[in-house]
Structures are given as structure tokens and as C-alpha cells.
Amino acid sequence: MKVREIGQLIRMRPVELDAARRRLARCHDIHELRTRARRLIPRPVFDYVDGGADEELSIRANREAFTRWRFVPRALVDVSAPDTSARVLDRALPLPLVLGPTGFTRMVHPAGEIGVARAAERSGLPYTLSTMATTSIEDLAAATDPDRWFQLYILKDSGLNSELVDRAAACGYRVLVVTIDTAVAGHRSRDQRNGLIIPPELTARSIASIASRPGYWIRMLRSPAIVFANFAAGHPSMTIEEIIALFSPAITWDDIAALRERWTGKLVIKGPLGAADAARAVGAGADGVQLSNHGGRQLDRAVPPADLITEVRDAAGPGLSVLVDSGIRHGADIATAIALGADACVIGRAYLYGLMAGGEPGVDKALDLLTTQFRRTLQLLGVTSVAELRKHGHELLTRVHPDIA
Numbered sequence: 028m029k030v031r032e033i034g035q036l037i038r039m040r041p042v043e044l045d046a047a048r049r050r051l052a053r054c055h056d057i058h059e060l061r062t063r064a065r066r067l068i069p070r071p072v073f074d075y076v077d078g079g080a081d082e083e084l085s086i087r088a089n090r091e092a093f094t095r096w097r098f099v100p101r102a103l104v105d106v107s108a109p110d111t112s113a114r115v116l117d118r119a120l121p122l123p124l125v126l127g128p129t130g131f132t133r134m135v136h137p138a139g140e141i142g143v144a145r146a147a148e149r150s151g152l153p154y155t156l157s158t159m160a161t162t163s164i165e166d167l168a169a170a171t172d173p174d175r176w177f178q179l180y181i182l183k184d185s186g187l188n189s190e191l192v193d194r195a196a197a198c199g200y201r202v203l204v205v206t207i208d209t210a211v212a213g214h215r216s217r218d219q220r221n222g223l224i225i226p227p228e229l230t231a232r233s234i235a236s237i238a239s240r241p242g243y244w245i246r247m248l249r250s251p252a253i254v255f256a257n258f259a260a261g262h263p264s265m266t267i268e269e270i271i272a273l274f275s276p277a278i279t280w281d282d283i284a285a286l287r288e289r290w291t292g293k294l295v296i297k298g299p300l301g302a303a304d305a306a307r308a309v310g311a312g313a314d315g316v317q318l319s320n321h322g323g324r325q326l327d328r329a330v331p332p333a334d335l336i337t338e339v340r341d342a343a344g345p346g347l348s349v350l351v352d353s354g355i356r357h358g359a360d361i362a363t364a365i366a367l368g369a370d371a372c373v374i375g376r377a378y379l380y381g382l383m384a385g386g387e388p389g390v391d392k393a394l395d396l397l398t399t400q401f402r403r404t405l406q407l408l409g410v411t412s413v414a415e416l417r418k419h420g421h422e423l424l425t426r427v428h429p430d431i432a
């Protein structure tokens with residue numbers, strides 16, 4: 028056989044010349060984005076994202092709370108045009124998914140909060156800006172126009188809390204998410220071992236990492252300094268513990284009531300809430316709860332939020348929006364959460380792995396993967412819409428024994 032004849036049999040794929048895009052094209056799920064990120068990002072920064080508290084039992088349990096479920100598909104349903112859209116806090120979304128708040132995003136990649144929010148906007152999904160963002164409330168609003176949510180850490184300085192909330196309202200943020208699980212810092216073992224401080228300072232160890240991760244350092248040295256952008260005063264570099272010490276450990280339901288008075292938009296409480304607390308959240312005027320154990324970064328051994336969905340839904344009734352985060356790495360996790368009674372899922376690390384692996388296009392990639400996986404899961408389940416998934420959820424799931432999950 029001649030070379031020309033072989034050429035007719037084998038069709039060559041166009042070669043992707045951009046190295047970053049080529050790397051992303053080789054990632055077929057969120058786990059592969061994570062692996063890629065670990066190769067590209069210096070250890071202390073990767074560990075800041077990837078790590079959790081103490082023995083990291085919650086991180087593992089968060090995954091198991093999803094993977095211990097098995098689907099029971101319905102046969103012979105026309106699934107040629109599944110409707111993946113959902114209403115979340117009175118807004119129609121193409122997918123029941125929200126990008127959650129993560130602090131110091133520009134330390135991970137200079138595309139930072141704006142890059143992530145732009146990717147969210149392209150996918151039609153909400154983006155939550157953290158109190159501890161490295162882009163200010165105003166700068167994010169000026170640069171992008173996704174459905175904007177703002178996450179509040181209630182600070183010891185109560186004047187600052189009102190100021191942050193008023194600034195978010197003035198800039199058109201629609202939802203206020205109040206995080207309630209940071210009375211003190213979780214014991215982040217990896218950060219302590221790595222001596223992480225934020226913003227990072229060049230030390231002998233970080234200089235050594237320049238040689239092995241030059242791309243990261245070149246990007247960082249070319250981009251504006253990392254600052255706590257929502258605060259006027261300059262802050263020196265701090266450990267995670269010093270940062271979390273700025274937050275009030277004395278917050279109670281009275282603080283939620285005061286915020287409810289001040290904030291006229293939708294109000295969501297984010298933390299490890301059980302049935303009784305969810306009922307109190309309704310009483311305090313919250314529109315939603317975001318069941319969360321902070322991705323296993325605060326109280327290690329805190330119950331996986333996925334395990335709370337059913338009881339919270341039953342206790343709070345249909346009026347409360349139930350969001351869930353911690354451990355979502357696949358579209359099938361989103362389908363499981365909805366089938367258990369959640370209205371939407373929220374992601375943290377899943378998009379940060381994309382950001383570390385490939386900047387803003389990496390976040391697009393993470394969102395594309397989750398969207399495609401969710402749609403395919405609905406189709407293979409024999410479900411034609413998110414509403415149907417919610418309605419018949421318990422018939423579509425069976426729980427396998429935790430030991431074999």
C-alpha cells in the first residue's frame with residue numbers, strides 16, 4: 028500500500044497549536060483538570076485549593092455522599108431534547124448550577140475573579156464573589172455581567188459589614204450569601220505544613236519552586252499585586268488563621284435578622300444546616316440555604332451536605348430554596364442532588380481546578396464538562412427535564428452500602 032493510499036484511510040485531526048488549549052483538550056473530566064493543575068501550580072497554592080481541615084475526612088466523605096448512590100433508569104422514554112434548565116431563586120438558569128465564592132482567586136491565576144465570572148456569564152450561570160476576593164465588588168461589576176451574587180463573612184467590625192452589603196446592593200448583586208461556618212479557622216494541615224501566607228511572599232522555598240513551575244511565576248510577576256480588594260486599608264501578608272480571625276465568632280440568628288432588614292434582595296445562609304436550623308432560617312426570613320461544610324475546610328467530620336438534603340427539604344417545605352455544595356465533581360452529582368430534593372448545586376474546587384489548569388478557558392472547560400455530563404445523565408436516566416428529576420427523584424435512586432461505594 029502506498030503512502031497516498033494510507034492517507035486516504037486515515038483522516039488527520041487538525042493540530043491545536045496553542046499549548047494551553049491542547050492541554051485542556053486532553054482533560055475529559057474534572058479529575059483530569061485537577062491532575063493537570065497539580066503539575067502546573069506550585070505546591071502551596073495547589074494545596075490551598077485542594078486541601079481541607081485536619082485529616083481531610085470530610086473531603087472524602089463529601090465525595091462518598093454522592094458516589095454511594097446508584098441510578099435506576101426509566102426505560103423507553105423519548106429523551107431526544109432534555110430540558111436541563113431550572114429556576115433558582117426566581118431566575119431561569121440553563122442548568123441548576125452556581126459558581127460559589129472562593130477567596131484569593133487571583134493567587135491561583137491572574138485571570139482571577141473576573142475570568143471566572145466571565146466564564147459563568149458565557150454559560151449563563153450565577154457567580155458568587157467572596158468577601159475575601161482579590162477583585163473588588165465594584166471592579167467585578169464593571170467588568171462582567173453574570174447573575175452576580177455576593178458572599179458575606181460577618182466581620183468583627185460591624186460598620187464594615189453594612190458597608191459591604193450596601194456596596195453589593197449598589198452594584199446590582201442579586202443574592203446575598205451569608206457564610207456561618209467560620210467562627211474560627213479550620214485546621215488546614217497542608218497550609219500549615221507549607222507555611223502558606225496570603226498574599227504570598229517570596230521565600231527561599233518559593234524561589235525554589237520558580238524553577239519547577241516557571242509559567243505560574245511569570246504570570247504572577249507580570250500581574251497586579253494580590254490584595255484584599257474589598258477593603259480600603261492595605262493588609263500585610265497573613266496566614267489563613269489570621270484572616271479568619273477578622274470574622275466574628277459571635278454571630279447569632281439576630282445578625283441574620285439584621286441583615287434581612289438591610290438587604291432587600293434574596294438572602295441565602297451557607298453552612299452545615301440540619302433540619303432544625305433550616306426551619307429557623309425560614310423563620311429568619313432567608314430565601315434559601317446553601318448546605319455546605321466549606322468543602323471540608325472547616326469542621327473536619329462535619330456531615331456531608333448531600334446527606335442533609337432530604338431532611339432539610341422535608342423540614343423546610345417547598346418555599347425554601349435548597350442549594351448544596353461540597354464534593355461536586357461530575358454532572359451525575361448534580362443529578363443526584365436534584366433527585367434528592369435540592370434546587371441547585373454550587374461548585375468551588377471544580378472551577379478552580381479548571382482555572383489552575385488553563386486560566387479562563389479552563390473554567391469554560393470545567394463548566395462545559397459538568398453541563399455535558401448532566402445532560403447525558405438525564406438522557407441515560409430516561410428523564411426529560413429537571414422538574415421531572417425532582418418529582419420522581421426517589422424512584423430513580425438506590426443507595427449502595429457505604430463500604431462498596
Ligand SMILES: Cc1cc2nc3c(=O)[nH]c(=O)nc-3n(C[C@H](O)[C@H](O)[C@H](O)COP(=O)(O)O)c2cc1C
Nearest residue numbers: 076127128129130157206321322352353354375376
Ligand atoms: C480555595 C477555596 C477558597 C474558598 N473561599 C471561600 C470564601 O471566601 N467564602 C466562602 O463562603 N466559602 C469559601 N470556600 C468554600 C466554597 O464556597 C464551597 O463551600 C466549597 O468549595 C465547596 O466544596 P467543593 O470545593 O468540594 O466544591 C472556599 C473554597 C475553596 C476551595
